[in-house]
Amino acid sequence: MIRFSASLFLIVFFLFNHPRTAVAQAARVSGTVTYNGIRPLAQVTVSLDGTYDGAITNAKGEFSFDTDEKGTFKLVAKAAGFVDVSLPVELSGAAPLKLKVVITTKSMLLKDVVVRPRLFDLNDKNKYTTLSPLEVLTTATDGNVLSAMKTLPGAQPVGESGDLFVRGGTGTETKVYIDGLLVSNFTYSSPSNTAARSRFAPGMFKGTFFSTGGYSAQYGQALSSVLVLETEDQPVKSSTELTISPIMMTAGTQRLNADKTLSYGGGIGHTNLSLYNVLLPGTVQFTRKPAFWDGNAFVRKQFRNGGMLKLYVNGGWSVLGVNHANIDYSGITNRISLTNHNLYTNLTYRQNLAHGWKWQSGLSYGRNVDQTGLGIRFENGARPDSITGQTDASSLLQFRNVLSKMVLNRTRLTVGAELHRVTEQQNTTRFTDLFMASFAETESYITDRLSARMGVRVEYSSLLGRANVAPRLSLGYSTGADGLLSVSYGKFYQKPDRPFLLKTPALTYTSADHYIVSYQKIGAERTFRTEVFYKQYANLIRTIPAPNNGGSGYARGFELFYRDKKSIKGVDFWVSYSFLDTKRQFLDYPTAVQPSFAARQTLSVVAKHFFSGIKTNLGLTYTYGAGRPYANPNRSAADFMTDRLPAYHNLGLSLAHLMAIRKAQSVLVLTVSNVLGNEQIFGYTYSTTHPDRREAIRPTNNPFVFIGLFVTLGVDRRQEIINSQL
C-alpha cells in the first residue's frame, strides 16, 4: 500500500509538474494602450489577472509578454490618474494575441502610486508661492517668516512696519492663518514706525503658502493677501535645542514616544537688546532696553483611526521704553513705554471619515494686551502728572470646521464654517463682534486641460449688522507638461480696522475685487511665473470728517518671478520684480494718490550656495524699492503725496556654518542686514506746530548684525546599540 501510494505520488508529481514544460507553448500577448484611442500611454501596467504574466508599456504605449496560460482571463491595465480597464481575453495556446487597450476615464483617486509625468494639478497650492522651512530660514536673515515673504513678488519693501504690504494694500490687508485658524497678533508689539518680528519660529511650519491675491473661499477678511502656514506633524525624533546669542537665549525640547504617535514639548526664550545697544547703539534712545520673554508648549497625538490632534500654546511678555525728542516743542522729551502680554492657543483635529469625507476642525483663543505710557519730560525733570496711559486689549475666540470629499471622480468639494468672537477694548471703550462665515468650494476638471475652482463665501458680522457674499472663481488651462495659464476673479471683504470701529461702529465692510491673469511654468529645477493684476477697492475708510466708508482706490500692475536651481551649479537663486500702479483716497487723503506704502517698482534677488568643503551656506538677498511718496504738510492739497523718498536698497547677508560640538549637531549663524550701509529712509514725521520741522523714520539699527549658535542635542540612546557591536 505504501509502495502504491509512493508510485501514485510520483505519477501525480509528474503530471502536475512536467507537462507544463514539456507540452505548453508560450503564446505572445502584445498590443498598445492609448487614452481615448489617440494618445499612447507609457508606464501602464498590463497584466493577466491572477497570473505572474504581464508587462509595462513603453513610450509608444506598446507592451508585449509571453504566457503559458490557457483559458479565459482578465487583462487588466492600470495607469495612475486613470480608472483601471479590464478586458476578457481568450488564450488558446500558440496563437499570438494582439490587443488594443483604450483607457477612457481619468481619475483623481490614486489607488496605487505609480510614477508618471504630471498631467494636471488641481492643487490650489499650485497658485501660491511655496517655501520650505529651510528656505524660509536661509532667506530671512532675521529668523522672521515675514522677511522671507518680502523677497517674493507682490510684497512691498515697507521697512517701518513688520506687516506684509501686498500689491498696493495696507499691512492690515494681509492675514496670517496657522492650520486654517486666523492669527491676529502674528508679530510682536512695537512702537509706531518700527518693524516687529514674527512671534513664531519658522521651524515649526512644514509649509508656507503665500497668496498675493485671488485666493480660495476658505479664507476671508483680507483685502489683499493671505499667508497660510501649516504646522509640522510628528517630529522625527526626540531632541533638545538651544540657541545662544548675545541678544537671545532659547531652550526647547520635544519628546516622541516609541511608536511615534505622541509627541510633546515646549520651550522658553528670552530676547534682550541691552548688550546689543551697548555695542552697536542705534538711532533709538532706549530708557528701557527691549526685552521679550516667551514660552510655548505643544502636544500632537496621532490616533489609531488616523486622526491627528494638535495643541499649541504660545505666551509672551515684553517691555520697552524709549525717549524721543518732542518734535512740536523743543526742550521736551516724550517718554514712551510699551508693555505687551500675548497669549495664543491653537487646537486642531483632522481625520478621514467614512465615505471619503475628510474632516478638519479647529479651536483657537488669542488675547493681546498692549499698555502704552506716554510721559512728557521737561529739561528740568519728569512731571508725573503729565503721564498718560493707554491700554489696548484684543481677544479672538474662533471655531472652524471644514469637510471635503471627492465627488463625481473629478471634483473635490469643500464646505466649511467658522465662528469668531472678537472683543476689542481701548481704555474704557470696547466692542464685541460675533462674526460668522461659511463657504463652499469645488475644484474640478472640466476637460483634461481645463480646471476650475468655484467658491462662495458668506460672512456676517453682528457689530456691522450686515452680511456679505463673496464669490471666487479661478480657471486653469494646462499648456504642455508644466505650463499653466490661469485667470482668477474674486470678491474680498474686510471689516474696518480696529481703531475706526472703536470710534464709529456704524461702518460697513471695505471691499476689493481682484482680476488676475497668470502664467507659470514649473519645472523640477526652474520656475517661471508672471501675473498681471487689477484690484478695485471700494468702501475704504475715510477719517474726514468722521470715519466713513467713502474711500476708494485701485491697484494694477504685473509681476515676474524666476527661480533657478540648475543653471549655476549648486546655486539656488530667484528674482522677483513687481511693477505697481496704485492710487487710493482713504484716511485723510484729500485726493486719490499713490499711498505712502506703495513703491512703483520693486526688485528682489536672492541667491544661496552651500560650500560643502567648509560646510557653510551663504545667502545673499538684495532688495530694491523705488522711492515711495510721503505727505508733506507744507504743500497744498493739490500737491499731496507728490514728494518721493530716496530709493531703498538693502543687501542682506547670511552665513550658516554646520559643525559638531561634541557630536551635537550645531549651526553657527551670522546675518547682517544692509551690509553696504545704504541710507534707508522710510518716511518723515512732520511737526504739527512747526511744519518746517521734520524727522526721518529710519531703521532702528542699520546695519543690524545677528550672531547665534543653534545646538541640537539628540536624546536618542539607540546609537549605543551600534557602538556595542563593534
Next chain:
Amino acid sequence: MKTLLITLVNLFLFGATVFAQSDKYQKAMEKNVALFDTARSVPSILTLESAFGRIAAVEKTQWLPYYYAAMCATTLANREADKNNVDAWADKADALAAKADSLSPNNSEISCLKATIHFARINVDFMARGPKYSALGSQALQQALTQNPNNPRAMIVLAQLRSSAPAGYGGDKEQACQLANRAVQVFAQESATGIAPHWGSKSATKLAKTCEQTAQK
C-alpha cells in the same frame, strides 16, 4: 480501505498542486532575482518592478516579491532624473515595504529596505531633507541591526551613511570602516544566490578597500 485510498490520492493531489504552485513561485523568483542582481538600466528595473509586483499580487502571502518590488522602486527613486517624481517612487516603495512588513513582521531586511527608502528621499532637496530623512534612515538601520545584528546589508548601508554624512549629522569615518570590514566578513559566509536578499557585497568590498587606502596614506 477504499476511502482511505481516495483520501490519500486526494491528499497527494492537493500536496502536489501546492508543491507545483510553490515550485512555479520559486522558479519565477529565481529568474527575476537573478535578473535583479544584474539589472542596471532603468527600463530593465521598471520591468522587474512590475514583474515582482505581479508575483506579489498572485502570491499574497510571500513577503519577498513585495520586498524586491520595493527594492526596484527605491532604485528607480534613486535613478529618477526628475526630482518631482522621486517622492512618487519612494511612496510606492514605502507602500510595498509596508505590505512586506505585514507579511513578515520584525524582519531585519525590511527595516534595512525602509532605511534605503528614506535615504532616497534626501536627493530631492539635500539641504532641506537631509536632517530629517538621514535621522529616519538611521533609526530604521538601528532597528534592522537590533532585529538581526548580523545583517550585512544593514551594516553596509549604515557604513555608507557614516562615511558620507558630516560629523554631527551621523558621520563617523572610523565607524564606517569598522562596519564595512565586518560586513565583508559576513558577506563571505553568505550565499550570493537564491531568492533571499543577498545584495550589498560589492559595495562592502569597495568601501572596505577605500578605508584601507585611506589608512595607508
